[in-house]
Amino acid sequence: VNVGGVQRRTIWPGDSGETVLVIDQRDLPHRWSVATLATPDQVFEAIATMVVRGAPLIGVTAAYGMALQCIVDPADAALKAAAAKLNAARPTAVNLAWATQRMLSQLVVEPLARRRERAFAIAGAMAEDDVAINAAIAAHGLALLRELPRRLGRTRLNLLTHCNAGWLATVDWGTALAPVYAAHAAGLDVHVWVDETRPRNQGASLTAWELGQAGVAHTVVADNAGGHLMQHGEVDAVIVGADRVSAQGDVCNKIGTYLKALAAADNGIPFYAAVPLSTLDRSVHDALRDIPIEERSGREVTHITGIDAQGTHREVSIVPAGTVARNPAFDVTPARLVTALITERGAVAPSFERLQALAGQEVAHA
Amino acid sequence: VNVGGVQRRTIWPGDSGETVLVIDQRDLPHRWSVATLATPDQVFEAIATMVVRGAPLIGVTAAYGMALQCIVDPADAALKAAAAKLNAARPTAVNLAWATQRMLSQLVVEPLARRRERAFAIAGAMAEDDVAINAAIAAHGLALLRELPRRLGRTRLNLLTHCNAGWLATVDWGTALAPVYAAHAAGLDVHVWVDETRPRNQGASLTAWELGQAGVAHTVVADNAGGHLMQHGEVDAVIVGADRVSAQGDVCNKIGTYLKALAAADNGIPFYAAVPLSTLDRSVHDALRDIPIEERSGREVTHITGIDAQGTHREVSIVPAGTVARNPAFDVTPARLVTALITERGAVAPSFERLQALAGQEVAHA
Numbered sequence: 001v002n003v004g005g006v007q008r009r010t011i012w013p014g015d016s017g018e019t020v021l022v023i024d025q026r027d028l029p030h031r032w033s034v035a036t037l038a039t040p041d042q043v044f045e046a047i048a049t050m051v052v053r054g055a056p057l058i059g060v061t062a063a064y065g066m067a068l069q070c071i072v073d074p075a076d077a078a079l080k081a082a083a084a085k086l087n088a089a090r091p092t093a094v095n096l097a098w099a100t101q102r103m104l105s106q107l108v109v110e111p112l113a114r115r116r117e118r119a120f121a122i123a124g125a126m127a128e129d130d131v132a133i134n135a136a137i138a139a140h141g142l143a144l145l146r147e148l149p150r151r152l153g154r155t156r157l158n159l160l161t162h163c164n165a166g167w168l169a170t171v172d173w174g175t176a177l178a179p180v181y182a183a184h185a186a187g188l189d190v191h192v193w194v195d196e197t198r199p200r201n202q203g204a205s206l207t208a209w210e211l212g213q214a215g216v217a218h219t220v221v222a223d224n225a226g227g228h229l230m231q232h233g234e235v236d237a238v239i240v241g242a243d244r245v246s247a248q249g250d251v252c253n254k255i256g257t258y259l260k261a262l263a264a265a266d267n268g269i270p271f272y273a274a275v276p277l278s279t280l281d282r283s284v285h286d287a288l289r290d291i292p293i294e295e296r297s298g299r300e301v302t303h304i305t306g307i308d309a310q311g312t313h314r315e316v317s318i319v320p321a322g323t324v325a326r327n328p329a330f331d332v333t334p335a336r337l338v339t340a341l342i343t344e345r346g347a348v349a350p351s352f353e354r355l356q357a358l359a360g361q362e363v364a365h366a
Numbered sequence: 367v368n369v370g371g372v373q374r375r376t377i378w379p380g381d382s383g384e385t386v387l388v389i390d391q392r393d394l395p396h397r398w399s400v401a402t403l404a405t406p407d408q409v410f411e412a413i414a415t416m417v418v419r420g421a422p423l424i425g426v427t428a429a430y431g432m433a434l435q436c437i438v439d440p441a442d443a444a445l446k447a448a449a450a451k452l453n454a455a456r457p458t459a460v461n462l463a464w465a466t467q468r469m470l471s472q473l474v475v476e477p478l479a480r481r482r483e484r485a486f487a488i489a490g491a492m493a494e495d496d497v498a499i500n501a502a503i504a505a506h507g508l509a510l511l512r513e514l515p516r517r518l519g520r521t522r523l524n525l526l527t528h529c530n531a532g533w534l535a536t537v538d539w540g541t542a543l544a545p546v547y548a549a550h551a552a553g554l555d556v557h558v559w560v561d562e563t564r565p566r567n568q569g570a571s572l573t574a575w576e577l578g579q580a581g582v583a584h585t586v587v588a589d590n591a592g593g594h595l596m597q598h599g600e601v602d603a604v605i606v607g608a609d610r611v612s613a614q615g616d617v618c619n620k621i622g623t624y625l626k627a628l629a630a631a632d633n634g635i636p637f638y639a640a641v642p643l644s645t646l647d648r649s650v651h652d653a654l655r656d657i658p659i660e661e662r663s664g665r666e667v668t669h670i671t672g673i674d675a676q677g678t679h680r681e682v683s684i685v686p687a688g689t690v691a692r693n694p695a696f697d698v699t700p701a702r703l704v705t706a707l708i709t710e711r712g713a714v715a716p717s718f719e720r721l722q723a724l725a726g727q728e729v730a731h732a
Contacts, residue, residue: 029686196667198564198588201684204668209686220691222564222667223590224622228697231624231654256590258597262628288597301562301588302570304670306682314682316672318567320395320575325586331594 001167003032003213009172010057011064011127013120018071020064020123022052025168029209030307037061040069040082047089047096050200054169055243055279056130059095062086063126066103067119074115076108091292092252092330093243094281099126127171133276134173136344141179141239141274142186144340144347148236148270149188157183158236160193160226163254164206165241165274175241175274177210179342184216191217193235197254198223199300199327223256227263238264239342242275249335249350250287251275255328261337270339277343280359287332298325367533369398369579375538376423377430377493379486384437386430386489388418391534395575396673403427406435406448413455413462416566420535421609421645422496425461428452429492432469433485440481442474457658458618458696459609460647465492493537499642500539502710507545507605507640508552510706510713514602514636515554523549524602526559526592529620530572531607531640541607541640543576545708550582557583559601563620564589565666565693589622593629604630605708608641615701615716616653617641621694627703636705643709646725653698664691 001008011022014036024035026049035051037043043065046052052061069082083100090096103122110118149157165176173181183190192211197203204220211218221229229235238260244252251257251273264271284290302319319325335350348354367374377388380402390401392415401417403409409431412418418427435448449466456462469488476484515523531542539547549556558577563569570586577584587595595601604626610618617623617639630637650656668685685691701716714720 196564196684198562198590204684204689205686208689212686212689218690220664220667220685220689222621222693223588224564224620224625224697225692225694227624227628228621228659228694231698254590255588255594258593259590259625259629262593262632263625266628293594298586301586304672304682304684306670306684308680308682314674314680316670316674316680316682317396318562318570318670318672319586320571320578323570323574323578323586324584326591327588328591328594331590332597 001172001210001214010052010168011060011171013064013124017120020061020068022046022061023168024051025053025206026051029205030313037064038068039072040065040086043068044086044089047086053202054164055093055095055241056170056175056276058090058093059099059278060123060127060130060171062096063099063103063123066100066107067116067123070107070116070119074107074112079104079107090294092294095278098278102126130171130276131173133344134170134175134178137175137274137276137342138173138178138182140347141272141342142182144272144342145179145183145188145237152236156189156191158191158193158234160195160229160235160238160260161207162195162203162240162257162260163197164202166207166210168206168210169241175276176239177207178274179239180216181214184214191219193226193229194218194220195223195226195256195260196220197256202254226260230263230267230269235269237270237272239272239274242273242279243330244284244291245273245275245280245341246284246287246291247282247355248285248287248352249338249341249355251333251338252287252291252330253333255331258331258333261333265337271337272340272342273338274342277345277359280355282359291332293331294329296327296329298327301325301327367538367576367580376418376534377426377537379430379490383486386427386434388412388427389534390417391419391572392417395571396679403430404434405438406431406452409434410451410455413452419568420530421459421461421607422536422541422642424456424459425465425644426489426493426496426537428462429465429469429489432466432473433482433489436473436482436485440473440478445470445473456660458660461644464644468492496537496642497539499710500536500541500544503541503640503642503708504539504544504548506713507638507708508548510638510708511545511549511554511556511603518602522555522557524557524559524600526561526595526601526604526626527573528561528569528606528623528626529563530568532573532576534572534576535607541642542605543573544640545605546582547580550580557585559592559595560584560586561589561592561622561626562586563622568620592626596629596633596635601635603636603638605638605640608639608645609696610650610657611639611641611646611707612650612653612657613648613721614651614653614718615704615707615721617699617704618653618657618696619699621697624697624699627699631703637703638706638708639704640708643711643725646721648725657698659697660695662693662695664693667691667693
């Protein structure tokens with residue numbers, strides 16, 4: 001993605017071969033900064049504190065964390081311990097465990113002396129794969145989006161997205177926003193309603209920023225506004241990413257996604273989740289019971305960070321002193337509310353059979 | 367309501383008989399301040415800028431605005447012009463026009479010389495009526511709440527509310543929170559999930575504050591969290607206020623209410639709106655088409671005010687410079703999603719016939 005005229009990714013290896021560099025997303029949109037990660041512990045911290053976030057990106061970051069582990073100690077036990085620790089950085093997105101498991105299984109078969117080099121090569125390939133997967137999601141999603149204006153009998157297409165599932169959530173392109181960028185590039189008149197996405201405001205801070213960089217028309221709204229916009233015909237489709245998808249196609253995504261899916265269903269509006277197949281967890285059959293929902297600090301609800309009129313970063317409290325807050329970070333949208341899952345192998349209405357068929361090919365490749 | 371040991375209302379006439387005093391709700395929860403309103407224009411400004419807010423309270427405030435007009439010029443034409451201006455301060459809550467119309471019809475039949483005295487007396491009576499109405503809503507709501515723990519087979523009752531429909535939204539007691547206070551006083555183990563209510567955070571700033579003053583257990587959550595809490599059995603009922611209710615019982619209330627009603631219906635949880643009959647607009651049959659939805663400044667979405675660690679009020683921006691935001695302030699919850707309307711004359715499942723029957727008595731009284 002082009003940022004201020006420079007082609008960027010969200011993660012890349014350092015020139016020394018001993019580090020990995022990431023955009024520090026906590027500082028966006030007000031400050032651009034790059035963080036250098038040199039140890040598995042720094043990778044763990046970067047994921048846990050959301051220097052990097054987004055299911056696909058934390059997967060690739062964890063893969064590089066395994067590569068950094070190979071510099072310190074590439075032995076089987078050390079790699080397994082590193083994988084277990086990285087997996088615990090955030091509990092909900094399955095891509096994290098998927099990535100470390102993939103690294104682990106491919107590294108333990110290598111001689112110790114080759115592991116470091118191989119680890120960086122595999123992590124790099126996973127980053128490339130992510131870009132290619134998102135390009136495929138873009139193409140399949142674009143086909144769906146092209147249908148909408150035709151059906152609506154007008155040219156402008158109004159999409160609503162929640163949280164950030166754009167290039168900042170991946171290595172490049174994004175999942176939910178990949179079809180949006182493809183539509184914009186193809187000349188479609190696309191406009192995006194950006195849910196601010198409380199409590200961390202990833203929509204207001206990240207999605208608004210990257211859509212602005214890409215020149216895609218967008219309007220930020222409070223998370224509360226989506227239902228009203230849908231009731232008044234101002235939303236043609238909802239498109240989001242996911243952190244974990246169950247075997248049946250239930251979509252676990254950023255808290256509040258379920259409410260938008262209910263409103264979409266109530267207003268006859270298609271609801272799409274754009275997901276790489278690495279986000280599918282075929283071991284989960286009861287999504288509400290079996291997907292661990294991360295509970296983050298209530299302080300993310302009670303305190304908000306932004307910049308004042310002088311451009312200084314400030315944190316303010318919006319509640320009476322001593323107020324208790326709860327902060328579940330994800331919710332589950334049942335498959336019955338999902339029109340289609342847009343994967344790198346095509347868009348499918350969610351069902352156990354269809355997802356098994358898609359994922360079966362994955363197993364054959366592994 | 368008791369604030370720091372002092373019995374308070376949200377609005378009261380000044381000792382001089384030439385002013386009305388209100389709590390400046392823009393400063394809560396971080397600062398307690400009282401604003402003195404001496405002219406109808408100051409009343410208009412106080413309503414438009416949300417020094418006072420909440421459908422019942424802005425009705426009573428507008429009534430006092432008509433009384434202040436009688437000091438300046440009590441002639442019919444001047445009163446009609448003042449009513450028209452006050453009605454335009456905020457478009458959605460019907461209580462505003464209801465109150466000015468009531469003042470107007472009772473004042474124009476009085477001789478000019480008596481209008482000022484009568485106006486303050488009528489406005490004062492409307493304030494007393496509001497307190498009595500809310501006490502009745504408290505009693506009818508309490509009866510519903512008493513049923514819930516019995517049905518659930520446990521003592522703790524978890525309610526969810528959106529925005530502020532407490533004593534700060536009325537003269538005293540509140541609408542949605544009146545049954546909560548009654549339940550707390552009756553010894554029920556009640557806990558309230560407080561939606562922060564973006565973009566103006568009336569939940570985080572006002573509801574959390576007044577529940578804290580009253581000693582009612584509560585937890586602030588992002589507006590996005592309610593669906594997840596309901597899916598996991600953590601919400602036993604939703605209770606909100608309203609700014610206008612259609613002849614069929616559709617509930618127009620703070621933006622985001624509709625999303626919570628959808629989630630309540632999807633999870634089999636009762637959804638109650640507590641409303642004085644002055645909030646019923648029998649002229650509205652198509653709520654989505656005919657209730658004007660106030661659009662407020664996008665700046666309320668993009669900028670947030672709170673206090674920093676030093677206790678200084680600060681406003682911060684959470685979006686990239688130049689970002690456009692939209693800010694519809696209310697939405698409509700269709701009657702099909704409403705379990706019951708709790709009015710001063712009892713709780714009824716919403717339907718045209720039942721509301722006609724209740725409101726018919728109102729007409730007989732007028």
